[in-house]
């Protein structure tokens with residue numbers, strides 16, 4: 001029965017999705033006139049982008065709304081992906097491709113006097129993440145929606161995303177804020193009616209039966225902003241709910257009336273501060289109170305929301321895990337575990353043991369790094385003050401847990417110490433990884449090697465306690481929609497033509513790319529394949545020319561390393577290798593040089609603002625580039641660029657243009673890597689260490705199609721021991737590297753002395769094994785040069801590599817989570833309204 005008013009009146013007026021050109025035109029012009037209050041004569045590209053985006057947004061809202069209604073009616077089990085970071089990038093292009101409207105929009109926009117590609121460039125990236133972990137979350141949302149899975153993301157709506165990187169004249173990184181919300185954001189829907197009060201501080205009073213009352217302190221309001229996540233070629237449109245913090249009331253009226261205006265405004269500012277900025281550290285923890293506030297604010301709001309949705313189902317609380325699965329993206333949302341316990345025990349009157357049973361059947365925990373400096377710990381005094389009730393709950397969980405450990409391993413005090421959630425010391429600390437593991441059904445790493453390292457190092461004791469089946473692997477994946485179809489339309493088109501299947505078929509089942517293997521030997525196909533790469537190289541060259549004012553030789557090999565700056569990722573090895581190549585070229589005669597394979601090396605990546613050595617490495621890269629790019633002897637054969645302000649959008653230009661990319665972490669340190677998959681999917685080859693997902697990529701494409709070098713994971717510990725107790729001078733281990741270090745030290749690339757702190761990390765402890773891997777690295781690069789000389793063979797490798805990337809679709813990864821972890825199924829929205 002029609003719910004309200006006259007059915008015919010409603011039905012005639014309800015808009016569907018604008019899919020034909022006249023409707024699209026009308027929608028855009030309508031937004032120009034009304035939403036933007038502009039006229040054709042004063043409409044600039046930004047305005048045209050906004051009007052187009054608002055019209056696409058209207059379509060998404062219709063689909064989004066119906067999806068939510070449909071899901072509420074069907075009431076399937078849902079999964080929630082809790083992540084402090086969602087590195088989304090731009091939305092318009094992706095939304096048009098997913099809706100299948102790109103061509104129509106392009107034509108329409110032409111008629112309105114603009115160019116779609118130019119309008120796409122007006123959009124600012126949504127950069128609410130640091131790197132791999134945040135971009136993975138974004139790919140997973142795309143795959144969940146595309147596969148019609150009932151998955152929501154929960155995160156924070158930071159006012160400022162990852163900082164903008166500037167490079168000063170002396171080569172140093174400078175940081176500027178990223179006010180990404182400055183122009184209105186068409187991709188979110190403020191839901192001012194969806195809000196929760198979140199408590200901090202105060203005190204907790206225990207009652208009998210394990211319950212407690214937490215009261216007093218400060219209350220902050222969490223307000224929902226919903227971001228629509230369209231699936232590819234489906235009307236299913238999922239939700240990413242981001243929380244914004246606000247003062248509960250405008251300001252504290254008591255202080256205001258007492259004339260204490262400062263205090264009144266201060267407390268309102270401190271509420272707003274919670275979601276003001278993304279922490280720009282990747283792989284380190286800081287122990288700052290504001291960060292802990294962010295974590296609790298976000299997990300408490302998300303759980304309140306999840307609980308409210310569950311309660312609408314009217315099911316017994318014991319069935320919570322039959323309707324809810326929660327994936328913890330690293331330890332950042334671990335407070336969700338004691339928070340769910342608090343809700344169940346204190347608010348829902350569930351007995352402790354039953355509550356614990358519900359909790360441990362709800363959560364799943366993904367670890368993204370085994371680097372010790374990234375393992376989160378929070379000082380007990382800070383937790384006690386900010387979250388007194390949660391600290392009690394953590395102690396109670398720990399008490400029962402340690403009893404169980406003691407029962408299984410009687411008298412093993414060392415083990416109890418290692419496994420305890422509380423680390424003894426001054427101050428005591430809460431170990432979030434232990435809590436996350438204890439409170440979850442399953443723990444997973446993000447590539448085979450990494451998951452094995454999780455089992456044998458940081459989680460070893462827990463494997464002995466729980467058994468190995470709790471510790472599994474889901475190898476990461478990337479969405480082929482953004483990372484091939486969107487960023488490389490030329491290649492996408494060539495693939496579709498050649499496979500002779502519709503584009504949407506292989507984009508939804510990436511294993512279909514294997515069909516390309518039969519063309520690897522076909523010269524006509526090879527030529528087309530090479531032509532696409534060439535035009536992508538020209539696109540990148542154009543970008544470099546317009547941003548850095550430098551011409552780029554597109555006939556040279558393009559060698560790319562783009563990722564966060566970190567010592568373990570060893571951009572240092574790359575830059576020292578470039579210097580070695582430069583010195584070698586300088587030592588050659590002009591005749592000899594002519595035989596050399598010309599190469600352009602690209603770097604991009606941000607360093608955490610407080611990471612001194614990483615920033616020094618950027619400075620070195622920039623200054624080496626300055627010297628070698630101006631050297632008339634060598635610049636024909638070797639040039640180098642550091643592209644400032646790396647972002648998702650810049651990656652979309654860089655990745656399709658690469659001939660070879662570098663993934664050269666010290667073995668055992670890069671959990672997976674995901675850009676390695678993107679480069680290979682776009683027909684770039686890979687030079688790398690035997691680490692992370694590189695290993696599985698090589699398994700797929702064959703070891704003869706990747707360039708591996710360096711020591712293996714089992715050797716690392718011994719080498720580090722040797723560095724500490726039986727150091728061998730660099731001159732002996734690698735004379736070539738010793739020469740490079742000497743040249744840098746002597747000031748060949750800027751003031752002598754500047755780089756000493758970095759050089760000393762190599763000369764002294766060399767924790768990341770540069771001195772051990774340098775020689776084999778240089779050999780690997782020579783093999784790359786040699787392989788590139790035979791261009792036909794190279795193209796074959798490139799085709800075979802892309803053809804074998806099926807495994808690395810995030811669709812596969814999400815299916816794995818859906819089936820092996822969350823136990824959820826697709827719920828497809830019908831073609832007609834709400835069907």
Ligand code: 475
Nearest residue numbers: 132133282283368446670671672673674
């Ligand atoms: C791995 N970030 C990649 C990627 O699984 C992997 C840590 C602490 C605080 C803030 N951010 C972090 C990470 O740990 C991170 O990005 N890890 C990365 O996760 C996805 O592919 O190898 O380094």
